[in-house]
Amino acid sequence: MKRAHLRFSSEILRRLGEELNPSLEKGVLELVKNAYDADARHCVVELLEAERPGGAVVVTDDGDGMSVDEIVNGWLVLGRSKKIEAATTPLGRTPAGSKGLGRLAALRMGSKALLKTRERIGEGEEHRLLIDWARFDAADVVEDVVLHIETSQRDPEVRNGTEVRVDNLKSGFGRMSVKRLARELILLADPFGDDPSGFRPDLKAEEYRDLEALVQARYFQDAEYHLEAAVDSNGLARASVKDWKGHTLFAACHEDLVRARGKRKYECPPVLFNLWVFILNQQTFSTRRSSVSEVREWLREFGGVHFYYNGLRVSPYGNPGNDWLEMNLRRVRSPEERPSTNTSIGRVEVGDAGDLLVQKTDRSGFIEDEVFLDIRAFGQDALDWMARRRLVEAEKRRDEERVEAPKRSGAAAAQVEQAIGRAPGDVRPNIEKAFQRYEKSRDREVRALQKEVQLYRTLSTAGITAVTFAHESSGSSIKVISHSVEAIARRAKQLVGDSYDKFLRGPVESIRTAVESVSVLGAATLRLVNHEKRRYARVDLHSVIEDSVALYGPFVRGRDVDLDVSLFDGAPYLRGSEAAIEAIVANLLTNSLAAFEDAGTRKRVLRIETSITSNRWILRVEDSGPGIVGIGLDEIWLPGRSTRRNGTGLGLTIVRDAARDLGGSVSAVAHGELGGAVLGVELPILGS
Numbered sequence: 008m009k010r011a012h013l014r015f016s017s018e019i020l021r022r023l024g025e026e027l028n029p030s031l032e033k034g035v036l037e038l039v040k041n042a043y044d045a046d047a048r049h050c051v052v053e054l055l056e057a058e059r060p061g062g063a064v065v066v067t068d069d070g071d072g073m074s075v076d077e078i079v080n081g082w083l084v085l086g087r088s089k090k091i092e093a094a095t096t097p098l099g100r101t102p103a104g105s106k107g108l109g110r111l112a113a114l115r116m117g118s119k120a121l122l123k124t125r126e127r128i129g130e131g132e133e134h135r136l137l138i139d140w141a142r143f144d145a146a147d148v149v150e151d152v153v154l155h156i157e158t159s160q161r162d163p164e165v166r167n168g169t170e171v172r173v174d175n176l177k178s179g180f181g182r183m184s185v186k187r188l189a190r191e192l193i194l195l196a197d198p199f200g201d202d203p204s205g206f207r208p209d210l211k212a213e214e215y216r217d218l219e220a221l222v223q224a225r226y227f228q229d230a231e232y233h234l235e236a237a238v239d240s241n242g243l244a245r246a247s248v249k250d251w252k253g254h255t256l257f258a259a260c261h262e263d264l265v266r267a268r269g270k271r272k273y274e275c276p277p278v279l280f281n282l283w284v285f286i287l288n289q290q291t292f293s294t295r296r297s298s299v300s301e302v303r304e305w306l307r308e309f310g311g312v313h314f315y316y317n318g319l320r321v322s323p324y325g326n327p328g329n330d331w332l333e334m335n336l337r338r339v340r341s342p343e344e345r346p347s348t349n350t351s352i353g354r355v356e357v358g359d360a361g362d363l364l365v366q367k368t369d370r371s372g373f374i375e376d377e378v379f380l381d382i383r384a385f386g387q388d389a390l391d392w393m394a395r396r397r398l399v400e401a402e403k404r405r406d407e408e409r410v411e412a413p414k415r416s417g418a419a420a421a422q423v424e425q426a427i428g429r430a431p432g433d434v435r436p437n438i439e440k441a442f443q444r445y446e447k448s449r450d451r452e453v454r455a456l457q458k459e460v461q462l463y464r465t466l467s468t469a470g471i472t473a474v475t476f477a478h479e480s481s482g483s484s485i486k487v488i489s490h491s492v493e494a495i496a497r498r499a500k501q502l503v504g505d506s507y508d509k510f511l512r513g514p515v516e517s518i519r520t521a522v523e524s525v526s527v528l529g530a531a532t533l534r535l536v537n538h539e540k541r542r543y544a545r546v547d548l549h550s551v552i553e554d555s556v557a558l559y560g561p562f563v564r565g566r567d568v569d570l571d572v573s574l575f576d577g578a579p580y581l582r583g584s585e586a587a588i589e590a591i592v593a594n595l596l597t598n599s600l601a602a603f604e605d606a607g608t609r610k611r612v613l614r615i616e617t618s619i620t621s622n623r624w625i626l627r628v629e630d631s632g633p634g635i636v637g638i639g640l641d642e643i644w645l646p647g648r649s650t651r652r653n654g655t656g657l658g659l660t661i662v663r664d665a666a667r668d669l670g671g672s673v674s675a676v677a678h679g680e681l682g683g684a685v686l687g688v689e690l691p692i693l694g695s
Contacts (some may be wrong), residue, residue: 014150017143031180032188034116037109038066038171043195043206045070046098047168052192054212059179064116069168072126075134075156082122083154085111098204103195114138118175125167133161184216189218190301193225198309199354217296226302227352229295230283232256232397234353236264236389237279242272246389247468248396257396266637275381276363280389282312282353284346303349311348312386315356316364316373323372325354332386337394343646344397345390355386368398375384398645409667420446454543457668461584464661492518520565546588548579548624548692552615555592566600566611573616577625577695587665594630594658595686602632602683612681623671624692632683640675657685666690 035052042050047070053122056062073082095101095569114120122136135157142152180188189210200223200686210222227233229251236246246259265271285291285302312332313325323329330336330348338345357364364382365374371380427438496515500507528586556563556572563570603611612631617624635643644663649656661672671690679685 010230014148017146017149017152019149028035030184030187031176031178032184032191033387034113035064035066035188035192038064039192039195039208040103041110041171042066042068042070042169042208043100044096044102044374045072045169046100047071048203048205048207050206050208052188052208052210054180054210054214057176057180057212058214062176062179063172063174064176065170065172067168067170069166070127072167072169073124074126074133075158078122078124078134078136078156082110083356096312100206114171114173116176117173118177119173121172121174122169123171123457124169125161125165127167131161131163132158133165134158146258148325168451170333180212182218185210185212185218189222192217193305194308196222196225198225198305198352199313201318202315203318205320221296226297226305227283229285229292229297229302230351231286231291232284232393234280234282234284234389234393236385238273238275238277238385239441240277242274244273244385244388248393254532256400257393257561259396260394264385264392266639268384268388275378275385276359277358278382278385279356280312280353280386281356282346282351282390282393284351287350297525306349306352310350310352312351312353315354317357317359321366321372332383332390334390337387337390344401345394355382357382369592395639395642399641402645454598457543460668460678461586464587464665469693488518543582543584545580546583546585548581548588548626548690549574549577549617551585551588552592552617552626555589555596556615559593559596563596563600563613566603568600568603568613569590571614571616573614575616575618577619579617579619579695581624581669581690581692587669590665591626591662591688594662595626595688597676598658598686599628599630599632599683602630608632608683614681618688619692619695622692624690624695626688626690627685627687628687629679629681630683631681634682635675635677635684636677640677643675644673662686662688 039050039052046067047068050066050070052069053067054062055065057064072391085510089577104148118140120138122131122138125133136154138154143149146152171582192208192210195206196208198209199205208222210219233249233251234246235249236244238244243261244259245261246264247255248257249255261272285306287299287303289299292302305692311325311327312334314321314331324331334345336345338347363378365376366372367374387522413625423442427442429437430438438496492515496511499511499515503511509561552572552574556570560570599613602608608631614627614629616627617627618627619625644659646660659673666673666688669690671688672687674687676685676687
C-alpha cells in the first residue's frame with residue numbers, strides 16, 4: 008500500500024490572499040493585530056512610497072517576538088493560531104486576530120515579505136525569514152518551495168520584537184485607504200497613549216502627514232470642550248474649560264466648585280481630572296478632519312472617565328457600564344448641557360504617595376472610604392460647575408436670539424416691501440395681497456406657537472404643584488376624610504357632651520384644616536390647565552394675585568404661615584394670559600413654602616407686595632426662610648438647578664420665561680428684610 012498526502016496548488020495562496028482581505032489597509036491591520044496579540048506596547052506602521060504600486064510597508068513592534076519553533080509551527084501554519092488557545096494574553100488583552108489567515112493576505116500584498124523577530128525571553132538571537140512569492144507562483148504545489156530561517160546574534164542595543172516588511176506592493180495606498188487604516192489603529196490604541204501596559208500604534212506616511220498626526224492625537228482635537236480640573240496637596244481645587252481651538256472659556260476657583268457643599272477642602276491626595284466633550288452632529292464636525300461616525304465608534308469603545316492611580320489604570324472605572332461619576336444619571340435628571348459616557352472621554356489621575364487610597368483585595372477598584380468619596384465628589388463638582396457655566400452661556404444665546412429674531416424678521420419684511428415696490432405696476436397689487444395673506448398666516452402660526460409654549464409651561468407648573476402637594480393626599484381620599492371627620496364630630500358631641508370642646512374640638516379642627524389644605528391640590532391643578540386662562544386678553548394683575556392667594560390660602564394656613572399681602576391702590580393690567588401670571592404667582596408661592604419645609608423654619612412669614620414705577624408693575628415675594636444659599640443668584644433661574652433634594656429646578660425657570668414673554672424681567676436678593684429670599688418680577692403694563 009502506497010502512502011499519500013493531501014497537497015494543494017500554489018494558486019491557492021494567491022486566491023486566499025486576495026479573497027480574505029481585498030483591501031490594503033485590512034492587510035496591514037492584520038500585521039498590527041499580530042503585534043497587539045504579542046503584547047507589544049509600541050507598534051510603528053511605515054508606508055514607504057506606498058501611494059503608488061511598487062512601494063513598501065514596514066510594521067515594527069516591541070512585542071514578545073518568536074522562536075524558530077513558533078515561526079515554523081505557528082506563524083507559517085495557515086488556519087491555526089495560538090491566539091484562540093488562550094482567552095487573554097499575559098497583559099490581559101483579548102486577542103484581536105484569528106486563525107492566522109489574515110496574516111497570509113497581508114504578506115501577499117507585495118512580491119516579497121521579510122520577517123525579522125527577536126524573542127523577549129531568549130538567547131539574544133534574531134531570526135530572519137524571506138518569502139519570495141515568485142517562487143511559489145512558479146511551483147506546481149506549495150510543498151515544493153522550501154523556506155529558510157536564518158539565525159544570528161542580534162545587536163545588544165536592539166530590543167525584542169518583530170518586524171515585517173512587504174516590498175513591491177501590487178497597488179498603492181490612496182488617501183481613503185490610509186484614513187481607514189488610521190481609524191483602525193486608533194481603535195486598537197490606548198486612548199491616552201501613556202499607560203505603561205497600553206498599546207500605542209504610530210503611523211508614518213510622508214504623503215499623509217495629517218493622518219500621522221491623527222493617529223498620534225486620537226480624536227481629542229475634535230472635542231468641543233476640554234475640562235481640566237485639579238485638587239492640590241492642600242485640598243483646594245481649580246478648573247477651566249477650553250474650546251476645541253484651545254481658547255479658555257471659563258475658569259473656576261475652589262469656592263466655585265464646592266459652592267453646593269460649602270467651603271470645605273477635599274480630603275484626598277492631589278488629583279488631575281481631564282474630560283473631552285464632543286458635540287456629535289454633522290454641523291459641528293463640518294470643520295473637523297474626522298467624521299461623526301468615527302468619533303462615535305471611538306467613544307463607544309473608550310467613552311467615560313477612566314481612573315489612573317500612580318500612573319497605572321485601575322479597572323473597572325470607565326469600563327463599559329461603569330459610570331462611577333454618575334454622568335449618565337445626572338444627564339437624565341438635567342439633560343441640558345451635560346455630557347454622558349457616550350459623548351465624552353476623560354480620566355482622573357491620582358498621585359498617592361501616602362497610600363491613602365486602599366485597593367480591594369481582588370484588585371477590582373478601591374474601597375469606597377472617605378478619601379475615594381472625596382475624589383468622586385470633586386469629579387462630580389467639576390462636572391456640575393461646567394454644566395452650570397455652559398447652561399448660562401446657552402441662556403445668553405437664547406436671549407440674544409429672542410432679541411435678534413424680531414430684528415431679522417423686520418429687516419426681511421422691509422426687503423420684501425422694497426422688492427414689491429420695484430415690481431411692475433400691473434402685478435404689484437396681486438403681490439401685495441399675497442404677501443399680506445402670508446403675514447396673516449405667519450401671525451396665526453406665531454400665536455399658535457405662543458399658546459403651545461404657554462400650554463407646556465402651564466402643564467409644567469401643574470406638575471410642579473402636584474409634586475409639591477402629592478404626598479398630602481397619597482393613599483387617601485379627601486372626600487372620605489371630610490365626611491368621616493364630620494361624622495366623628497357629631498357622634499363625639501352626642502357621646503361626651505360638654506367635654507367635646509375640652510378634649511376633642513382641637514384635634515377635629517386640625518383635621519379639618521389639614522383636609523382643606525390638601526384639597527387645594529385638585530383645585531389648583533384644574534385651575535392651571537383651564538384653557539380659557541391661556542387666551543391672550545386683558546389681564547387684571549391684582550385680581551389674579553388675589554384669586555391665587557385665596558386658592559392657596561388653606562394650604563398656607565395649614566403650614567402655619569403668616570401671609571401678608573400688600574397691593575398698591577389701583578388696577579394695573581396688561582395684555583397677556585391669566586395662565587402666565589398664575590404660573591408666576593404659584594411658583595413663587597410654592598418656592599417659599601418649600602424653603603420653609605426644607606429648613607424647618609419656625610416663624611414663617613410670607614409677604615407679597617406690588618408697586619408701580621414708570622408704567623412698570625413690580626411684584627415682590629419675600630419670606631423668612633433660609634434665603635438663597637448653596638447656589639448663585641444667576642443660577643437659580645436656570646432649568647434643572649435646585650438646592651432641594653427632590654426639586655425639579657423648573658419653577659423659577661418658568662417664572663423667568665413667563666416674565667420675559669410678557670416683556671418683563673426678574674430679580675433676586677439672597678437675604679431680605681425678613682431674612683429669607685426676595686424674588687421680584689417686573690412687567691410693563693398698559694394702565695393702572
